[in-house]
Amino acid sequence: MKISSLTETELIAARQILQKSYQACTDQGYNLDLTRGKPSSAQLDLSNELDGILGGFYLLQDGTDVRNYGNILGIPEARQLGAEILGVGMSETMVGGNSSLTLMYNFISHMMPVWSEEAGEREDAVKFICPVPGYDRHFTLCEHFGIEMINVDLLAGGPDMAAIEKLVKEDPMIKAVWCVPRYSNPTGHTYDQNTVKAFARLDRVAGKDFRVLWDNAYAVHDLIDESAQLHNLMDEAKSSETENSVVMFASTSKITFAGAGIAFLATSTTNLKAFEQFLGPQVIGFDKVNQLRHVRFLKDLKNLKTHMNKHKALLKPKFDLVEEKLKSNLGDSGVADWTNPTGGYFVSLNTLPGLANEVVRLAAGAGVKLTPAGATFPYGLDHDNRNIRIAPTYPSLDDLGLAMNVLVVSIQLASVNHLLDR
Ligand SMILES: Cc1ncc(COP(=O)(O)O)c(C=O)c1O
Structure with a gap:
């Protein structure tokens, strides 16, 4: 659904559906976190041999x-x-x-x-x-x-x-x-x-x-x-x-x-x-x-790379899940773009200008903590108020999926509200 090209009547109808989906998320009483750019316990376990x-x-x-x-x-x-x-x-x-x-x-x-x-x-x-x-x-x-x-x-x-x-x-x-x-x-x-x-x-x-x-x-x-x-x-x-x-x-x-x-x-x-x-x-x-x-x-570097392949095996499904959720729900929406990285720890997502704060607020209301909007800019000031950092590494695959559902609905709802308020 190309949200950015909907007529006013279509936007009003979309808002009703999205408000229901958002309410369904809040009813779940989630307590999920997409802020932590740290390794999961399973990743830490890969190095337990260090001990002793x-x-x-x-x-x-x-x-x-x-x-x-x-x-x-x-x-x-x-x-x-x-x-x-x-x-x-x-x-x-x-x-x-x-x-x-x-x-x-x-x-x-x-x-x-x-x-x-x-x-x-x-x-x-x-x-x-x-x-x-x-x-x-x-x-x-x-x-x-x-x-x-x-x-x-x-x-x-x-x-x-x-x-x-x-x-x-x-x-x-x-x-x-x-x-x-x-x-x-x-x-x-x-x-x-x-x-x-x-x-x-x-x-x-x-x-x-x-x-x-x-x-x-x-x-x-x-x-x-x-x-x-x-x-x-x-x-x-x-x-x-x-x-x-x-x-x-x-x-x-x-x-x-x-x-x-x-x-x-x-x-x-x-x-x-x-x-x-x-x-x-x-x-x-x-x-x-x-x-x-x-x-x-x-x-040495060769052995280290073999070790990193084990991290890759744990992380790739998480990054794939993030991409899949974003692409299938927002792919042709015209209200968000994001990176699909081939390495590292994060995905960077842009909302429509002016909406990052609102998306973070909505997600928090449905029990999903996101990195504060602006955190990726000096002095915490993203003048366009649109960048959000997603950290997929720490949560379990199940929690990540749930958190992404909430994020997607939050972006859709914030965008529809914004387009109707213009
Ligand atoms: C770009 C970058 N540099 C440095 C660090 C922190 O590194 P260290 O744990 O070695 O202090 C991080 C952690 O997220 C990072 O993303």
Whole structure:
């Protein structure tokens, strides 16, 4: 049913039917949640072998006892694993604790004095470019550090590079750009080769100490076999002699245990040395026992991919269900569009302009919690009020189906009401 082309009489009839369907949902007393971008218990179970895998052997080949202090950049075996995931050299990679977000926080803390000094001299603010829709915690980090955020559209092949180049050229206080280059949160898009090349060249036109924050959180999180490949940013940057602008992040949060994985940061060896000095006063070394457990369990990139296939088997039916519910109920409605990702953790859905808040409100009224409208934009401000992030990974398949039914009816009802109110 093409809702957007219905006549007024047809809309009134549709509204009556939809109000009944919506009431039927509310009568169920659901308590469902589509907000949580975290692995399900079945996914966590895939890594239970981590527990006890060391079997009392704590020594590395070079004799290092991982139970003791030291190795602030991580054990070589884990640095190698991170380097393989990120497609860089081991000497460019460090391993932190259980969160890449902590590494991002620390990296920004480390750069802030340098950026702020220049900001003070220019009586201006430190600014970051934020491709939108994007990951809310990147925006929270910026707000925390008082960094001004500038929106740039995220397109199917990556952020609008022409817009980014223009902004960066014109304003030397733009000090970084956030990127989730593979299976972006929330759209699931992967940056194409030209975009990656353009990012590698950006430092040439940017102000001093510019950084591309390459958060490759979903580097190995494919949902199909013929997955989208990501061009290697570090190799490109080396050809352009801009490797100091590249800072990459990843973690095993959605590979092993979300709360007890290991995180990676990769950058030029010059930057890494400076960052190591920054970390020195706060930590003598991260949890090397966990690093060794991960190395024993995941081994190398090839084995890790076999492990990720098990995640794929659990996740693919959930993403298929989301697509099926959206397509069969809204496919030709003209009131919503959405992404059908081949990897990552999310689906990004757009309602008609101005309706995201109302859809979230209606769904909540029928017992389905959705990520607040606006969360995918800096300052929580989606000026078009239309983007909603769907997180299919955590609920059971049954709960996901029920929650999607409610979402679909909420979108249909909000759209029909809106069209009648015009
Ligand atoms: C793009 C992105 N980066 C980072 C994270 C968090 O990673 P970590 O658990 O390593 O802190 C997430 C989690 O949802 C994410 O979506």
